[in-house]
Amino acid sequence: xxxxxxxxxxxxxxxxxxxxxxxxxxxxxxxxxxxxxxxxxxxxxxxxxxxxxxxxxxxxxxxxxxxxxxxxxxxxxxxxxxxxxxxxxxxxxxxxxxxxxxxxxxxxxxxxxxxxxxxxxxxxxxxxxxxxxxxxxxxxxxxxxxxxxxxxxxxxxxxxxxxxxxxxxxxxxxxxxxxxxxxxxxxxxxxxxxxx
Amino acid sequence: xxxxxxxxxxxxxxxxxxxxxxxxxxxxxxxxxxxxxxxxxxxxxxxxxxxxxxxxxxxxxxxxxxxxxxxxxxxxxxxxxxxxxxxxxxxxxxxxxxxxxxxxxxxxxxxxxxxxxxxxxxxxxxxxxxxxxxxxxxxxxxxxxxxxxxxxxxxxxxxxxxxxxxxxxxxxxxxxxxxxxxxxxxxxxxxxxxxxxxxxxxxxxxxxxxxxxxxxxxxxxxxxxxxxxxxxxxxxxxxxxxxxxxxxxxxxxxxxxxxxxxxxxxxxxxxxxxxxxxxxxxxxxxxxxxxxxxxxxxxxxxxxxxxxxxxxxxxxxxxxxxxxxxxxxxxxxxxxxxxxxxxxxxxxxxxxxxxxxxxxxxxxxxxxxxxxxxxxxxxxxxxxxxxxxxxxxxxxxxxxxxxxxxx
Amino acid sequence: xxxxxxxxxxxxxxxxxxxxxxxxxxxxxxxxxxxxxxxxxxxxxxxxxxxxxxxxxxxxxxxxxxxxxxxxxxxxxxxxxxxxxxxxxxxxxxxxxxxxx
Numbered sequence: 001x002x003x004x005x006x007x008x009x010x011x012x013x014x015x016x017x018x019x020x021x022x023x024x025x026x027x028x029x030x031x032x033x034x035x036x037x038x039x040x041x042x043x044x045x046x047x048x049x050x051x052x053x054x055x056x057x058x059x060x061x062x063x064x065x066x067x068x069x070x071x072x073x074x075x076x077x078x079x080x081x082x083x084x085x086x087x088x089x090x091x092x093x094x095x096x097x098x099x100x101x102x103x104x105x106x107x108x109x110x111x112x113x114x115x116x117x118x119x120x121x122x123x124x125x126x127x128x129x130x131x132x133x134x135x136x137x138x139x140x141x142x143x144x145x146x147x148x149x150x151x152x153x154x155x156x157x158x159x160x161x162x163x164x165x166x167x168x169x170x171x172x173x174x175x176x177x178x179x180x181x182x183x184x185x186x187x188x189x190x191x192x193x194x195x196x
Numbered sequence: 197x198x199x200x201x202x203x204x205x206x207x208x209x210x211x212x213x214x215x216x217x218x219x220x221x222x223x224x225x226x227x228x229x230x231x232x233x234x235x236x237x238x239x240x241x242x243x244x245x246x247x248x249x250x251x252x253x254x255x256x257x258x259x260x261x262x263x264x265x266x267x268x269x270x271x272x273x274x275x276x277x278x279x280x281x282x283x284x285x286x287x288x289x290x291x292x293x294x295x296x297x298x299x300x301x302x303x304x305x306x307x308x309x310x311x312x313x314x315x316x317x318x319x320x321x322x323x324x325x326x327x328x329x330x331x332x333x334x335x336x337x338x339x340x341x342x343x344x345x346x347x348x349x350x351x352x353x354x355x356x357x358x359x360x361x362x363x364x365x366x367x368x369x370x371x372x373x374x375x376x377x378x379x380x381x382x383x384x385x386x387x388x389x390x391x392x393x394x395x396x397x398x399x400x401x402x403x404x405x406x407x408x409x410x411x412x413x414x415x416x417x418x419x420x421x422x423x424x425x426x427x428x429x430x431x432x433x434x435x436x437x438x439x440x441x442x443x444x445x446x447x448x449x450x451x452x453x454x455x456x457x458x459x460x461x462x463x464x465x466x467x468x469x470x471x472x473x474x475x476x477x478x479x480x481x482x483x484x485x486x487x488x489x490x491x492x493x494x495x496x497x498x499x500x501x502x503x504x505x506x507x508x509x510x511x512x513x514x515x516x517x518x519x520x521x522x523x524x525x526x527x528x529x530x531x532x533x534x535x536x537x538x539x540x541x542x543x544x545x546x547x548x549x550x551x552x553x554x555x556x557x558x559x560x561x562x563x564x565x566x567x568x569x570x571x572x573x574x575x576x577x578x579x580x581x582x583x584x585x586x587x588x589x590x591x592x593x594x595x596x597x598x599x600x601x602x603x
Numbered sequence: 604x605x606x607x608x609x610x611x612x613x614x615x616x617x618x619x620x621x622x623x624x625x626x627x628x629x630x631x632x633x634x635x636x637x638x639x640x641x642x643x644x645x646x647x648x649x650x651x652x653x654x655x656x657x658x659x660x661x662x663x664x665x666x667x668x669x670x671x672x673x674x675x676x677x678x679x680x681x682x683x684x685x686x687x688x689x690x691x692x693x694x695x696x697x698x699x700x701x702x703x704x
Contacts (some may be wrong), residue, residue, distance in 0.1 A: 002606055013614065013631070014618065020625060020638065021624065021628060022627060025621070029633075029639065036641060040648060043611070043648060043652075047652055052666055055670060059674060064640065094627075098624070099624030103616055103617065106620075107616060125659065127660050155672065156671060162678075163681075167682045
């Protein structure tokens with residue numbers, strides 16, 4: 001049962017990821033991205049991280065990707081991109097080689113560590129049952145890690161303020177007095193020409 | 197393999213009868229939703245007609261009760277149009293993206309079961325004890341929030357994929373509105389979690405056994421915010437800017453016809469039923485109520501649940517017939533500057549009261565201090581908004597002057 | 604065949620590599636952002652699976668913070684994209700070499 005669920009969600013995740021990088025249209029990419037996120041959420045449920053699974057869908061699919069789609073449709077950059085043109089020659093083969101080598105490195109690490117990851121069974125805060133996952137996570141967040149939570153709250157506030165500042169349409173700068181004089185002169189000249 | 201649901205049905209060995217009961221529950225929930233959507237559409241048309249002093253649908257069936265069925269059959273046999281500039285795949289996908297979450301979120305609503313006198317709300321079917329809800333995941337209500345955020349995709353993509361400007365404008369409005377009001381919705385729900393101590397819907401309902409409703413214990417404000425934000429989330433009047441006919445032709449589904457349009461319509465009314473059911477579960481005690489005749493004890497919770505949901509549905513219809521549509525900036529102001537700060541402030545006050553109870557602080561001290569702090573915060577917020585408005589007006593004046601000089 | 608932590612790590616490795624390749628290949632800044640999100644998701648899978656392997660909640664806590672940081676990053680990133688697109692309508696990452704002066 002677990003194997004079947006894992007294999008299906010792995011297929012969903014990987015096909016979604018490939019869809020993101022091969023789609024011509026950004027909106028299609030965003031949709032494939034949602035597919036991947038759902039697969040990851042299912043994996044979280046499988047690993048008994050039920051709260052994270054719900055948050056994954058609410059935050060990632062419900063806010064982040066929606067924001068992507070929103071920007072894409074609002075700015076009208078949803079035209080399909082021509083993927084045949086390769087702007088920098090040799091970029092794609094090189095990128096694939098780099099991606100494959102990163103995969104190779106991780107794979108090597110995995111193979112060297114035969115029998116899965118090793119490490120001390122520290123268990124600072126043991127993972128409880130899936131049914132009280134939310135409770136345990138909340139207690140850990142608001143006791144041991146409360147400072148980090150406050151920091152991330154600050155980060156989010158800064159990000160929101162930054163976004164507002166960045167995306168506000170700049171109001172026209174008040175023209176300087178010098179420009180104004182030049183403008184007046186220009187207007188006078190124009191008027192004179194008109195009179196002629 | 198872990199078990200996601202805490203339904204007692206699944207804690208025993210999973211055999212044929214358990215699977216059969218699960219399937220039965222799914223089928224019943226599906227059929228119940230479909231039939232009630234049909235009736236709710238008729239109900240809405242009839243009530244609005246009464247409020248307008250009209251007759252309303254009256255020809256198909258007794259009192260026109262089969263009108264929806266007739267409309268559905270008509271839509272089914274109409275030609276299915278596909279706009280030339282549409283994005284074919286997404287255009288076909290979008291109705292399902294809004295229909296499937298509407299179906300799924302009803303799965304977590306307990307529609308019956310006796311929670312009085314420490315009852316766990318289970319009923320006995322074929323020798324198995326089970327909850328009267330399709331699923332009871334530990335994250336419960338969060339699943340509802342997750343699904344309602346997925347429902348935004350249906351509206352958004354329907355508008356975008358039509359390849360036409362009015363649907364696009366409608367969908368951009370819709371997604372902005374739904375994302376904004378989801379925050380207020382979630383924050384007003386958070387107050388309920390403080391009292392229930394759990395996210396699971398059956399846990400929330402059993403915490404409100406018989407008369408201990410969250411409506412009273414959370415102090416009405418979260419409930420009011422939930423209903424307003426819920427109405428906005430449903431895109432119902434007075435928040436139906438998404439499909440404002442006078443401005444946007446028909447909103448995001450302008451280009452849809454035939455069965456695909458029917459699917460959107462279905463999803464909209466299904467969401468209305470689900471939102472009412474969730475509100476009843478969270479604030480009005482779900483199926484809790486007095487059991488009047490002991491012999492048919494299982495009937496009463498279902499009856500109470502049904503009556504409470506009906507009251508909500510009537511309110512939604514009533515709002516539609518009564519209130520004029522908001523302007524877009526009023527909508528955003530209401531969401532961001534009133535509902536979100538109010539629900540957050542109330543949440544903090546309730547949290548302070550809860551902590552105070554644990555620590556043995558005096559309630560008579562916490563409430564005034566809390567209220568003073570909150571009103572100070574409200575004053576600050578108001579001042580900031582006013583300042584921002586003034587300076588933007590000032591900037592607008594300046595730019596007008598400079599534009600005047602340019603000419 | 605039972606699913607061990609190694610399987611999850613393998614899946615995360617593949618996802619991370621796909622994300623990296625996509626980031627290097629695509630030129631649309633929005634899609635590049637999505638590829639970064641893919642890589643973050645790969646990291647999240649790793650965190651949760653190793654956390655569950657070691658019976659430590661730390662993995663899930665890390666994912667929580669990664670989610671918040673990802674949200675902040677996207678907010679700023681999209682605001683930048685909006686600000687740039689306002690000046691030049693069809694922008695890809697190569698056009699931004701003007702930032703070099």
